[in-house]
């Protein structure tokens with residue numbers, strides 16, 4: 001099992017952990033620290049190393065399919081399957097992906113393009129980069145179960161929301177690192193209350209304003225509290 005510090009150091013070196021900001025996470029919650037996971041995927045050697053560590057948690061011969069949600073999870077599924085296959089005595093572990101549709105609360109995942117046909121009756125590991133609420137992983141797990149796949153583990157690079165197995169359909173969670181980042185609903189957010197500008201370069205900051213009909217012209221935009229219409 002990887003140690004927390006090594007993985008955090010790898011992320012800090014290449015993943016651009018951004019602190020002391022005001023961001024809207026993909027879950028819609030607000031926070032002050034952002035792990036720029038998209039910056040991770042251009043570093044193929046690091047991705048490979050992280051996936052090798054994640055693959056080490058499993059008996060390779062027992063895993064038929066590794067599936068992750070697009071985009072990041074699809075890359076991780078490929079690399080995890082690569083490392084599992086390197087350790088198999090026979091047979092093959094197949095990578096698959098679940099396509100993300102919609103954003104925020106409307107986000108859902110579908111398994112198609114033939115990946116749905118490799119899941120029925122198989123032993124499956126779900127993989128993703130960051131766990132915040134576990135909502136995305138849960139939806140992928142449900143999708144696999146609907147196709148009669150048996151999910152035996154959820155592997156993630158970082159569990160940043162203290163997500164527990166009961167949040168993801170009772171599936172055991174293997175996280176390379178656990179980080180506790182404060183997050184708040186928009187109503188509870190102390191940064192919104194203090195008028196700290198939302199960073200529109202990361203997370204869902206830009207969408208946050210667009211959904212409210214506010215055009216984002218520069219990288220940053222001061223939050224405007226809009227009153228509900230009264231008539």
Ligand SMILES: [Zn+2]
Pocket residue numbers: 022030031186189190191192193
């Ligand atoms: Zn806020």
